[in-house]
Amino acid sequence: MNSTLVARPIMALPNDQDHTGRDLGQEEIELLKQVIATGTLTSTKGTFTKRLEELFAKKIGIKHAYACTSGTAALHIAIAAIDPNPGDEIVTTSITDMGALTPMLYQGAIPVFAEVDPVTLNVTAETIAAKISPKTKAIMVTHLFGNPCIMGPIMELANKHNLPVIEDCAQAFMAKENGQFVGTFGTISCFSTQQGKHMTTGEGGLVCTNDDALGRRCFLLINKAWGYGDPKPDHYFAALNYRMSEIQSAVALAQLAKLDSVAERRIKAANKLDKMLAGIKGIQTPRVEPGAVHTYWKYCLTVDGNVIKDGAIGLAGKLKERGIASAPRYIQKPSFMCEVFQKRRTFGTSGYPFNLARPEAVDYDKAKFPMTFKALEDVLVLPWNELYTDEHINYISDSIRECVEALR
Numbered sequence: 001m002n003s004t005l006v007a008r009p010i011m012a013l014p015n016d017q018d019h020t021g022r023d024l025g026q027e028e029i030e031l032l033k034q035v036i037a038t039g040t041l042t043s044t045k046g047t048f049t050k051r052l053e054e055l056f057a058k059k060i061g062i063k064h065a066y067a068c069t070s071g072t073a074a075l076h077i078a079i080a081a082i083d084p085n086p087g088d089e090i091v092t093t094s095i096t097d098m099g100a101l102t103p104m105l106y107q108g109a110i111p112v113f114a115e116v117d118p119v120t121l122n123v124t125a126e127t128i129a130a131k132i133s134p135k136t137k138a139i140m141v142t143h144l145f146g147n148p149c150i151m152g153p154i155m156e157l158a159n160k161h162n163l164p165v166i167e168d169c170a171q172a173f174m175a176k177e178n179g180q181f182v183g184t185f186g187t188i189s190c191f192s193t194q195q196g197k198h199m200t201t202g203e204g205g206l207v208c209t210n211d212d213a214l215g216r217r218c219f220l221l222i223n224k225a226w227g228y229g230d231p232k233p234d235h236y237f238a239a240l241n242y243r244m245s246e247i248q249s250a251v252a253l254a255q256l257a258k259l260d261s262v263a264e265r266r267i268k269a270a271n272k273l274d275k276m277l278a279g280i281k282g283i284q285t286p287r288v289e290p291g292a293v294h295t296y297w298k299y300c301l302t303v304d305g306n307v308i309k310d311g312a313i314g315l316a317g318k319l320k321e322r323g324i325a326s327a328p329r330y331i332q333k334p335s336f337m338c339e340v341f342q343k344r345r346t347f348g349t350s351g352y353p354f355n356l357a358r359p360e361a362v363d364y365d366k367a368k369f370p371m372t373f374k375a376l377e378d379v380l381v382l383p384w385n386e387l388y389t390d391e392h393i394n395y396i397s398d399s400i401r402e403c404v405e406a407l408r
């Protein structure tokens, strides 16, 4: 039988889904007033989105940044910019947001899932290499939870095979690897400004590149491929309207000015919790590779089910009694276990593009993904926030310590 926890008042933690955990205020309101006063709310005519794009590019040190409607849109734009042929393969991670995968299907490409490191839940050069085939057209990596993938060996591998790399940085604003911001290693990088991300416009995204030709394609892919400003503009190819509005860009400009401080506060709070949890048997604090800067979109524990009763699920249940809403198993199952992949629910009854795939590329046999399943079994994702105070961190730390003890 589990011992019961010490009765203790529940402390409400800042929540990134509402005002308690979002740094939205006068700065955003001021810019919103300004944009409304201009009467121009489309980015094709206004100046706010252009300013956002310039400032964001400058912030991470990249040549081109384009704002768009979501992180999913940014990823769709990146994939379409690379322009795979139907049936081409993109090697990606088994643990990511579906917003990184459905755009591949829309472009006729086959996601091929690489295994992940069971502690960081990130892909590595080794796990990617195991999935490269003559059909591979690109590599997509996700810097999961704000913890950077180790990019040196990944870029070496990509260059050896002459493959473009798309970096999904939706969770990793301001994260660094080897002294360089993530989003500047690969060929194209994507960010999301959805409600819960490091900076938010409710919904929104950014796509970045140092390559002029790809930058041009990204711009066109946001604008129905209409050649704005060209001597003889036309709709050059199939593309959607993925424009961010000037209203969102006004909010984004205010948020961008706070981004450094948001990242710093998240890191500081995480470092404090790392110290407080050090040495507790049965849990492991986030592993950050030497030379990497993790910016903690979330704070993940690795839970040892041999030490803690019912592992991550058990610990999550106990933490819930403390009012701490953690997520065991993160996305619950690897992306390829979702119906869209299992039942090939895409375009009518065609099964496209899966019907073009090599059988090995769409082999979703669980036995082939031991590290992915291990990673999901052991991970416990704690909500994280730049507005956590020392009191919040003390509360989280005390709660984890007591819950772990109760489950031993």
Ligand SMILES: *Cc1c(COP(=O)(O)O)cnc(C)c1O
Pocket (backbone or CB within 6 Å): 070, 071, 072, 073, 096, 097, 099, 100, 142, 168, 170, 171, 192, 193, 194, 203, 204, 205
């Ligand atoms: C949030 C997220 C996305 C999708 O972004 P949206 O803005 O929600 O479309 C893609 N990839 C990752 C890793 C994400 O966390």
